[in-house]
Amino acid sequence: MNTHERADGRSGREALPGITVGSVVRDLRDGRVGDVMDIHPGRVWLRPLGGGREWDAAPDEVQPLTPREQLSARLAAANARSRRDLP
Helix, strand or coil: CCCCECCCCCECCCCECCECCCCEEEECCCCCEEEEEEEECCEEEEEECCCCCCEEECHHHEEECCHHHHHHHHHHHHHHHHHCCCC
16 A cells, blocks of 8 residues: 555545645635645645745635635735745
């Protein structure tokens, strides 16, 4: 059994409903929005849209964003990046 295979033979990285690597989700615990970086059994690893430190959450603690919400969140992250001083 490899490291991502469960005892029942299913992959530990199988897609959760509406949640896949690369999708944008909201952490329901505190409202943060992040890109899904990885999925492990019982954990979803997220990174802020503008970059930064990853965090993890249980699959039932995250909610996929609608396409409109994703666009709004990505635009807000791009605007925040543009306001930072460039080197």
